Structure formats: structure tokens, C-alpha cells
Amino acid sequence: MLIQSISRLLSPSFQSQPLKISALRISTTLSAADTLYDHLQEYTTNLEKDLTSLKVKLDSSCINEVIKRCNPNQSQLGLRFFIWAGTQSGHRHSPYMYTKACDFLKIRANPDLIKDVFEAYLKEECLVSVKTMRIVLSLCSQAKLADEALWVLRKFPVFDLCVDTVAYNLVIRLFADKGDLYMAEKLMKEMDCNDLCPDVITYTSMINGFCNAGKIDEAWKLAKGMSKHGCVLNTVTYSRILEGVCKSGDMETVLELLAEMEKEDCGGFISPNAVTYTLVIQGFCEKKRIREALMVLDRMGERGCLPNRVTASVLIQGVLQNDEDVEDLSKLIDKLVKLGGVSLSDCFSSATVSLIRMKRWEEAEKMFRLMLVRGIRPDGLACTLVFRELCLLERYLDCFLLYDEIEKADVKSTIDSNIHSVILLGLCEHGHSWEAAKLAKSMLDKKMRLNVSHIGNIIEALKKTGDEDLMRRLSTV
DNA sequence: ATAGGGTTAG
Numbered sequence: 001m002l003i004q005s006i007s008r009l010l011s012p013s014f015q016s017q018p019l020k021i022s023a024l025r026i027s028t029t030l031s032a033a034d035t036l037y038d039h040l041q042e043y044t045t046n047l048e049k050d051l052t053s054l055k056v057k058l059d060s061s062c063i064n065e066v067i068k069r070c071n072p073n074q075s076q077l078g079l080r081f082f083i084w085a086g087t088q089s090g091h092r093h094s095p096y097m098y099t100k101a102c103d104f105l106k107i108r109a110n111p112d113l114i115k116d117v118f119e120a121y122l123k124e125e126c127l128v129s130v131k132t133m134r135i136v137l138s139l140c141s142q143a144k145l146a147d148e149a150l151w152v153l154r155k156f157p158v159f160d161l162c163v164d165t166v167a168y169n170l171v172i173r174l175f176a177d178k179g180d181l182y183m184a185e186k187l188m189k190e191m192d193c194n195d196l197c198p199d200v201i202t203y204t205s206m207i208n209g210f211c212n213a214g215k216i217d218e219a220w221k222l223a224k225g226m227s228k229h230g231c232v233l234n235t236v237t238y239s240r241i242l243e244g245v246c247k248s249g250d251m252e253t254v255l256e257l258l259a260e261m262e263k264e265d266c267g268g269f270i271s272p273n274a275v276t277y278t279l280v281i282q283g284f285c286e287k288k289r290i291r292e293a294l295m296v297l298d299r300m301g302e303r304g305c306l307p308n309r310v311t312a313s314v315l316i317q318g319v320l321q322n323d324e325d326v327e328d329l330s331k332l333i334d335k336l337v338k339l340g341g342v343s344l345s346d347c348f349s350s351a352t353v354s355l356i357r358m359k360r361w362e363e364a365e366k367m368f369r370l371m372l373v374r375g376i377r378p379d380g381l382a383c384t385l386v387f388r389e390l391c392l393l394e395r396y397l398d399c400f401l402l403y404d405e406i407e408k409a410d411v412k413s414t415i416d417s418n419i420h421s422v423i424l425l426g427l428c429e430h431g432h433s434w435e436a437a438k439l440a441k442s443m444l445d446k447k448m449r450l451n452v453s454h455i456g457n458i459i460e461a462l463k464k465t466g467d468e469d470l471m472r473r474l475s476t477v
Numbered sequence: 478a479t480a481g482g483g484t485t486a487g
Contacts, residue, residue, distance in 0.1 A: 059487090060487050061487075064487085094487065096486085096487055097487080100487095169478090173478085200478080201478055204478050204479095205478075208478090234478095235479090236478055236479060237478085239479070239480095240478090240479085243479095243480085273479085274479095274480095275479050275480060276479090278479095278480065278481095279479095279480075282480085308480095309481080309482090310480055310481050310482090313481070313482075314480090314481085350482090353482065353483095357482090379482095380482095380483065380484075381482050381483050381484090383483095384482095384483050384484070385482090385483075388483090415484095416483075416484045416485065417484085417485075418484080418485095419484090
């Protein structure tokens, strides 16, 4: 969009064609949304039936556009539309769409919308299916609305629908996460009365809730009772308990539990995985018991369990926080990479990120530069944080030099468009027109959006380079 | 149903 404002500033003669092309592209994607939105405005009865009869091909951008237009004043219509769209065969809302719907329709701030829609369904005698219920429950889950989810659960019989385990699990998880374990447990007991049986997922939500509330005994009691319902304790559930014990700080018990999980006679159902080991390592690091954390890494390696990026970043942070010795860090990184599962890039990037978070900026910059010297490519987060810091310090020329070096190593960009824009603007404002022009070209090559508000300054600086080729390319984006 | 660490796209 702002590239277009650049072309306007640059030379009016170039702008007509590209603008027409993009206008055309927008109008084809909007037509489906137009049809649907217009219909929402006109409906009197049978909204859902009529929407279906329009036979519009649904996709996420069209659904997004419709709910966006319903934004401030027509949230209820927007919600009804979103629910209808989700029930259409051939379309399934992505998790991204659920977050968008919650955002645009302000479901969290206005949870009564859900009840209003159901009232309309009843009044207009709309068909409400299990699929409808599933979509509404997913919305409640996204918006973390436990009470509303329970209200929806209670509406199943009103529409002659049977509640299933998936629906119960969703509501139970919401209450358990909220810390209302009384209600969560009540619902779990209620499942039996509906010929439903709690499964491993139900138990895991409950156990997680009890552990977060510091009630490890209650969590154990549940775990012991799982077999009553034919459920077998597995790695995920057991690791939840172990996590709770870690949080309580009793690392001796944690080691006993870990040993229990490692025993062969459990048939491997609860054998620890990378997440389990990482939780234990994290527990020791938080208690500043780094040596023991490192021993857990060895133990993990002996059992053939590979560390991952989380394991690496937890350990590296632990070592950086507790040791002055650079040797320890490089020994650790060597070991991690030798075990496999993480790369040098993962390790050095993690170290850079940890140092920045610990406000040890000079060491972070050294680490970042060392990485480049050794030909190791920094990951996206490390780049973002380093460039953000350099921009705050107004060291735009350094940004450019580092950027150039990273670009030489590889073509795939790990730096987001906003940072590109900030660096570009900084270079322009500090009179580094040549560098700005080179960065602008690189951005054009990547088809990157230019989202800065100081387009005028950028254009003026770029004009100074007298680079006609660049000007032409900017104007024909 | 599994942790953690930014941003983008859909």
C-alpha cells in the first residue's frame, strides 16, 4: 500500500497502470465478500439458508473481509455469519480465523453476543447442528470464556443434540486453566451420567489445573484413579505432574519421578521425552543448580533423547546467568551440537537473545558478530532483537553493514519488514543515501512492504543518489 | 493434550 504512495510521490506518469492492476486484484477477491455482506444487510428471515443458497465460494480472506465490515456495530450479524461459514462443507476455519473473529467481533469484551445469537436461532427456528456447537465452543475457547462455554454446553439438549467428550473436554480445560477446579471436577463427574467417559485428555487438563494451583496431592490422586476409566498414564500426563513438582521446588522428588519414568517395566508409556528432560533442566537452572542441570543433559544423551532448541536455550541462559567463564559456554555448545537436535545457529542465537534479555548488550553484540565471523547464520529472533537495539541506539550505519554481511551469507531473509523500514528511514535521515538506496533495492528484490510513515524523507534521500534505475523500480512496484 | 522466543501470511 505504501509502495503506492511512493510511486505517487515519485512520478505521476508511472502510477496509472500499477494502480489499475492492484485495484483489479482487490475487486475480484472482494466480490464474494460483497455478495455475502450485502445479503447480511437485507435479510429478514432464514439468514443461514439464504446465505447457503448464494453458493459463494468461501475462503479465509473473504470471511475475514465480511467480519471486518461488521466490526463496530454489527457484531451479532458478523458472529452469525462466521458460525454459518464454519458449518459449510468444504470450508474449515483455521485457528488464525478464530483469533481474527474474536478480535473483530470483540467477543471477549462482549460475551453476551453468544447468548444473543442462540436466542435468534431459537426465535427463527434455525437448524443448529453439532458442528454449530463445535464452532461456538472453539470461539469460547479462543476467547477463554469458561462460563459462556458452559452455557453453550447446557444448550445442547435444547436443540436435541447429544454432548460429546470433545465438548466436555473443552469446557473442563477452560475451567481448569482458570483455576476453578471445583467446577472442572464437577463437570468431569457429570460425564458419567451422560454415558460419557473421561479420557486421557480430560485427566491431563485436570491434573494440569491442580498442579498450577500447587495441589500436587490432588493431581496424584487423579492420576492414580485413571485406570478406573480405562485410561493409562502416559508421558504427557506424567510430565505435567513432574512440572508441578518442579514449580514446588522439590528437585529431589523430581529426580525420583524422572527415575521412575526411565524404568523399563512401565512398557515405555511414560518414558521421558525432550520436554520432560527440559522441564527438569529448567527446574535446576531456576534454582541456580547448573551443574545438576548439565548432568541431566548428559543423562538425556545417554538415553538417546535429543535436546531441542528449548533445551539449548534454557541451558545456555542458565550458564550465562551463573558463570563468568566463557569456556563453560563453549563447552556446553559443543556438547549440544555433538548430541544432535540443535545447530550452532540455534545455540549462538539463543546466547545472543539471552544476553539481550539480561541487558548485557555489549556481550550480545560481540556474540552476534562472532557468529557472523564464523559463518553461522543468526535466526530470526536474534536478528530482530539485535537490529531493534541498534536502531534504538541510532547506529543505522552499523545496521546496514551487519545487514549486508547477513545478506551475503544467504538469500533467505530472517529480518522482518518493519525493521527493514526503520533502518531505511534511519539511513535516510542520517544522510546515508547510498546505503539507503542499496537497502531499498534489497527490499524491492524481496517484494517487501514498506510500512513507514516518513515516506517523504525516504524519497528525498533516495532522489539524491540519482539512481534512475531505483526510481523506476520504485514507481512500477 | 507438550514447553518457548519476534514477525509475517492465511
